[in-house]
Amino acid sequence: MTNRLSIGSRRFVAVLALILAALAGRSRANDFATAFDTANQLYVDGKFADAAEMYQGMLETGNLSEAILFNRGNALFRQGKIGEAILSYRQAQLLAPRDADLRANLQFARTRARGGAPYHVSRWKAWFQMLTINEWTGAAVLSFWIFFALLAAGQWRKPVGARLRGGIVVLGIATLLICACLATELSTDYFAQTAIVTAGETDVCNGPFDEAPSLYKVRDGVELEVLDRKDNWLQVADSAQRVGWVRRSDVVLFEPAAAAARRL
Numbered sequence: 001m002t003n004r005l006s007i008g009s010r011r012f013v014a015v016l017a018l019i020l021a022a023l024a025g026r027s028r029a030n031d032f033a034t035a036f037d038t039a040n041q042l043y044v045d046g047k048f049a050d051a052a053e054m055y056q057g058m059l060e061t062g063n064l065s066e067a068i069l070f071n072r073g074n075a076l077f078r079q080g081k082i083g084e085a086i087l088s089y090r091q092a093q094l095l096a097p098r099d100a101d102l103r104a105n106l107q108f109a110r111t112r113a114r115g116g117a118p119y120h121v122s123r124w125k126a127w128f129q130m131l132t133i134n135e136w137t138g139a140a141v142l143s144f145w146i147f148f149a150l151l152a153a154g155q156w157r158k159p160v161g162a163r164l165r166g167g168i169v170v171l172g173i174a175t176l177l178i179c180a181c182l183a184t185e186l187s188t189d190y191f192a193q194t195a196i197v198t199a200g201e202t203d204v205c206n207g208p209f210d211e212a213p214s215l216y217k218v219r220d221g222v223e224l225e226v227l228d229r230k231d232n233w234l235q236v237a238d239s240a241q242r243v244g245w246v247r248r249s250d251v252v253l254f255e256p257a258a259a260a261a262r263r264l
Contacts, residue, residue, distance in 0.1 A: 032063055043075055051075040066096040073105065082113050082221030083198035087252050090194075094256055097129050113197075113221025128185045133256075136182040143175040193226035195236050195251040202251075204244035208233035215244045226253070 039054035055072035073088035089106040096102060110119035121129075131139070150168050197218050205212035208230040216238075218224065224236035224246065233245045 032058065036068070040071065043071065043078075048075045048078040052079065064095075066092045066099065066102070069095070070099070070102055070105070073109075077105070077109055081198070082109055082219075083196045083252060085109050086113065086221050086223065087196050087254055090196075090254050093129070094132065097132055109221060110223075113219055113223075115219065125188070128181060128189070133182075133185065133190050136178070136185055140175070140178045140182045143171065143178050147171045147175050190256045192256070194254040195224045195226050195234050195246060196254055197222045197224070197246075197250060198252050199250040202246060204236065204238070204242070204246050206244055208235070208245045212245065216242060218246070223254075224251070 035054060035058055039051045039058070042048075042051035042054060052072055052075035055068050055075060058068050059072070069088050069092035073085045073092065076088060077085035086106065086109050089102060089109060092099070092102055093106065107119060111117065113119075147168065150171065154165070154168060197220055200220050201217055203214035204216050204218055204224075206215050218238070222238070224234075224238055226234050226236055227243065228235035229248075230245075232248045234248055234251065235243065236246050237243045
């Protein structure tokens with residue numbers, strides 16, 4: 001007696017497997033849509049904590065999307081959890097940097113964290129953030145290959161090269177600028193680490209130990225640049241470049257590069 005399947009049987013099994021996979025995928029999509037609608041209804045009913053918990057559960061099952069992160073941020077904000085809301089908005093911004101509603105809500109939360117003082121993003125940084133890292137990378141690669149394709153065409157046929165010389169120079173400059181923008185975005189934002197305060201108020205101390213005197217206080221939602229780590233402390237700098245140490249338990253970390261790696 002043999003366990004080997006005939007060609008016809010193997011084809012039947014393969015088709016059956018594809019059908020079952022499609023049905024399973026449709027079932028998961030229906031489950032996701034149902035959970036998302038339920039969480040949205042909880043938000044509408046004013047049950048913000050339950051809504052935020054459902055959104056978080058969806059994220060933990062791998063359903064990462066700008067809509068879930070955005071709605072989760074709204075639910076957290078309505079609970080008064082400004083720092084956690086800002087983290088959720090910034091995570092959503094990695095996926096949808098040009099979403100006007102998202103930018104408005106993030107700006108509003110940041111202003112609330114500063115006690116009503118407007119939060120200003122420099123014009124050049126706002127411009128860099130209009131594209132995702134993948135989009136900047138794609139633009140750099142595309143312009144690079146077009147540039148070298150034109151350069152190769154010019155070398156292959158000299159008359160063509162003479163006509164294309166001006167365009168090649170312009171495209172070469174554009175390619176360098178795009179690559180510079182990509183490098184700047186990577187160094188100043190993508191690989192940067194931000195500590196977002198989630199405690200109602202916490203101290204930034206002059207050393208990484210409990211007895212260290214406080215240098216200044218920061219409120220829930222304030223974003224601090226991470227410079228170093230030691231035990232349960234983070235060395236941080238605020239927007240005025242005042243350097244100190246904050247307890248790790250009083251903040252959440254926003255790390256774009258790590259978030260991108262988890263999505264792979």
